[in-house]
Amino acid sequence: MAEKHVVVLGAGFAGLNAVRELSREPSVRVTLVDRNNYHLFQPLLYQVASAGLEAPQIAFPVRAFLRRHKNARFLLGNAEGIDPRARVLMVEGRPVPYDYLIVGLGTRTNDFGLPGVAKYGYALKTLDDAMRIRDRLISAGEEASRTADPHRRRALLTMVIVGGGPTGVELAGALGEVRRHVIPRDFPGVDLREVRVILIETGSRLLDAFAPSSARYAQRFLERLGVEVWLGERVVEIRPDGVRLESGKFIPTFTAVWTAGVTGQGIPGLQVVRGNRVATTPELYVPEHPEVYVAGDMNFLEYKDGRPYPQVAPTAMQQGRLAAQNILRELRGEEKRAFRYFDKGNMATLGRNAAVAEIKGLRLSAFPAWVAWLGVHLYYLAGFRNRLMVLGNWAYSYFTYDYAVRVMHHRHEFPALKTPLEQPAEMGA
Amino acid sequence: MAEKHVVVLGAGFAGLNAVRELSREPSVRVTLVDRNNYHLFQPLLYQVASAGLEAPQIAFPVRAFLRRHKNARFLLGNAEGIDPRARVLMVEGRPVPYDYLIVGLGTRTNDFGLPGVAKYGYALKTLDDAMRIRDRLISAGEEASRTADPHRRRALLTMVIVGGGPTGVELAGALGEVRRHVIPRDFPGVDLREVRVILIETGSRLLDAFAPSSARYAQRFLERLGVEVWLGERVVEIRPDGVRLESGKFIPTFTAVWTAGVTGQGIPGLQVVRGNRVATTPELYVPEHPEVYVAGDMNFLEYKDGRPYPQVAPTAMQQGRLAAQNILRELRGEEKRAFRYFDKGNMATLGRNAAVAEIKGLRLSAFPAWVAWLGVHLYYLAGFRNRLMVLGNWAYSYFTYDYAVRVMHHRHEFPALKTPLEQPAEMGA
Structure with a gap:
C-alpha cells in the first residue's frame, strides 16, 4: 500500500494505544500531536494533589514512549482546528496534512456556568x-x-x-x-x-x-x-x-x-453533540468524514438507554486501539469492525x-x-x-503513615475573610 | 537556666545543624524561619536542571525534620530585617523577638552588573x-x-x-x-x-x-x-x-x-563586608551584637591569606553547629570556642x-x-x-543511560533570532 499519514491528536490513553497499534504497520507514517510532552496518568492525579506522589511519576515522556515505535514522530503544540475537507489539522498556525486523523483530546472541567x-x-x-x-x-x-x-x-x-x-x-x-x-x-x-x-x-x-x-x-x-x-x-x-x-x-x-463535572474538549471543525462530545459510527469515525476518528472521552457513541460509553481509561484504550485497527483494515481493503466494549468494571x-x-x-x-x-x-x-x-x-x-512530597513550590496568599450580613454563620457538620 | 528563645534564620545546612544542636537543650525554645517549607540539598540541584532527579527528591520538608526536635517550631516567611538593639527579627511585617539569633541565609547569584x-x-x-x-x-x-x-x-x-x-x-x-x-x-x-x-x-x-x-x-x-x-x-x-x-x-x-558567581544574601540591620558577607569573631558572633551569630556562606571569617572559609556545605554544617554550641555554652556560663575548620576536601x-x-x-x-x-x-x-x-x-x-525526568511543566517561547551587523558570524569551536 502507498504510504499514508495518520495524525493522532492527544497523547492520552486513546492516542497512545492508537500509536501502538499503528506501529504494527511500518508503511504507515504516524504523527502524534499533544500540547504537553508527556502522557498524563490521570487516575493517579489526586495523589499528586495530596502530596503522595511526585508529579513526574505520573507523567511519562511521549518521546520515551515513541522510541519503541519507529514509524511515529512527535509534534508538540496546541491543535487549533481541523479542516476536514482539506484534510488538514492546524497546530499553532502550521498546517499538518493527514490522510487519517484520530482525535482523542479527552475532557476538561465543566463548571456548568456556576459563578466563581x-x-x-x-x-x-x-x-x-x-x-x-x-x-x-x-x-x-x-x-x-x-x-x-x-x-x-x-x-x-x-x-x-x-x-x-x-x-x-x-x-x-x-x-x-x-x-x-x-x-x-x-x-x-x-x-x-x-x-x-x-x-x-x-x-x-x-x-x-x-x-x-x-x-x-x-x-x-x-x-x-x-x-x-x-x-x-x-x-x-x-x-x-x-x-x-x-x-x-x-x-x-x-x-x-x-x-x-467534565465536558469534551471539542475542536473547531468537528460538530459536537451532548457533553461537547463528537458523535461517530460504531466503527468510531465521523459519518461525514470517514477518515476522521474520535476515540476516548470525546467520543459520543450510544451504549445503553441513549447514554454513551463511560468516560474511563479502559474505554479510551479500547477505542484508540479500534480506531487504529479500522484505519489499517481500510488500507488493507478489509471490513471495519464495530466497537465492542469490554467492561473492566x-x-x-x-x-x-x-x-x-x-x-x-x-x-x-x-x-x-x-x-x-x-x-x-x-x-x-x-x-x-x-x-x-x-x-x-x-x-x-x-x-x-506519611505523605512524602510535602514540598511547596509556590506559596499562595489568602484573601481577608469577609462575613457580610446576608450569609449565615458557619455551619458545623 | 531561664527559657531562652533562639531564632534560626535559614533552613540550609547551617540552620538545620544549628537546630539539631540546640535540641540537646530542651529548656531552649527554637524558632526556625525560612521562606520555603523545605531544606534544599543544593549540591544536587544541577541534576534537577538536567532532568536526572525530581525536584522533591532534593527538597526535604522542614516540618518533617522538626518532628525529631521537640523544642523547635517553624515559621514560614521572608525575613525583612533585624533590629539588633531591640533584638527583634521582622518576618513579613511581624516582629519575632529573640534572645539569640543565628543567621544562615546563604548566597544568591551575583551577575556583577553585567548587562543581560x-x-x-x-x-x-x-x-x-x-x-x-x-x-x-x-x-x-x-x-x-x-x-x-x-x-x-x-x-x-x-x-x-x-x-x-x-x-x-x-x-x-x-x-x-x-x-x-x-x-x-x-x-x-x-x-x-x-x-x-x-x-x-x-x-x-x-x-x-x-x-x-x-x-x-x-x-x-x-x-x-x-x-x-x-x-x-x-x-x-x-x-x-x-x-x-x-x-x-x-x-x-x-x-x-x-x-x-555568588554573593551573600545580606539582611538589613547587619553590616556586610566583602562579598556581601558579615564579619564575625572566631566564635562566629557579630562583634557589636554578641547575641547575633552568622554561619555558613554568609559568614566572613578570615581563613588563610585574608580569604574567608570556602562557601561549601561542610563549612556551613560546622559553623551552624558551633554557633549553636557557643550559645549553649554561654547559657551554661562556659567559655565559647573559636571555629576550627575540618576540611573535608x-x-x-x-x-x-x-x-x-x-x-x-x-x-x-x-x-x-x-x-x-x-x-x-x-x-x-x-x-x-x-x-x-x-x-x-x-x-x-x-x-x-537515560535521564528519567523529562517532563516539561511550562513551555518556553523563544524570540526571533536577530543577526545585527555589528556582531560577527557564529564561531565554531
Missing part, C-alpha cells in the same frame, strides 16, 4: 492543577499555623471537595489520611477538630456508577476517617472566601476543589487497605479491593521506572 | 531555577525539532554554561551525557553535531579550588564527552538570542546558565563513573572518585526516603 467556579475553584485535570492544589493546601497549613484569628484559621484548615464521583471520593480519602496521619505530626499545635475535609455531592449517594453497597461502604469508610460527607447539597457559588450552597449554608474556606481507592471494586459482577471492598486497585494501577502505569518509583512511594507511605 | 545576565541568563540557585532550566532545555529541543531554519535550530540546540567552578562543571557533564545518550534516542532526526554544550571560564583552568591535575582530568573528560570547554573567555553580555564575549565572539543561544562529579575528589591530600579521579562522591552525597542527603528515591533514580539512569 472557574475563578476561585480548583480543578483537578492537569498536572499543573494537581501541583496548584498541593501548593495551596501546604500554604494554607502554614498560614493557619501563624494566624491568631480563629475564624480565619478554621477557614484555612477547611478543605472542600465538590463532587462525589471517583475523583472526589479518592481525593477526599487521601486528604482524610493527611488530616489524620500527617497534620498531627507536622503541625503539633493544631487542634484536629479545626481541620475539616468536606465532600459535597448533589445526589443522594456517592459513586453513582457503582452498586449502592459499594457507595455505602465508601461513605462509611470516609466518615470513620473523619471526612464529612454532605449528600443532597448543591453548590451554587464559589467565592474567594467560601462555598455557598443552595440550602443556604456557607462554608468558609479558601480551597474548594471542583470535581463535579469500576474501582476507587479510599485509603489505607480500603477501596471498592466491581469487576464482572464481582463486588470487592476493603483490603481485597485495595490490592486489586494497586495491581491494576501499577500494571497500567506507563514505564518501568515510573512503576518502580510509584511503588516505592506507596510502600513508604504505607509503612510510615 | 539577570534578565536573560538562567541562575541555578533555587528549586525554581532548576525546574526553569529543565523546562527551557526541553522546550528548546521540541522547538528545534520543528524548526526548518538551520540558524535558529542551531541556536536552540546550543547550551551555554558560564563559570568553570563545581556547579558549572557538574552541569556541563550532566548535559554532555544528555546530549550523548538521551538526545539521539528522543530526537532521532537531530544531527548531533548541531547540539552543543559550551562551558565558558574566564580563568586559564577549570575548578580553581582543586589541584591542577584534577582540573586537567575534568577538562579532558568533558571534552571526550563532547562538551566544548572555552577557557580564558569572558562573557560581557547575555542577550535574548545569545552570549557576547570580550574576545568579540558571539554565541547564538537561547539558554545561557550563569554559575559564575572537594569533589565534583563529571559523568558516568567519573568524578574528581580531593580528600586530605588524597587525589582521586575517575571511578574511585565517583564512588566517593556517590557515597558522600547519599550520606548527607536528608531523609531516608529521599536517599532511597535518589538512589533508585541514579541506578535507573546508570543502567539505562
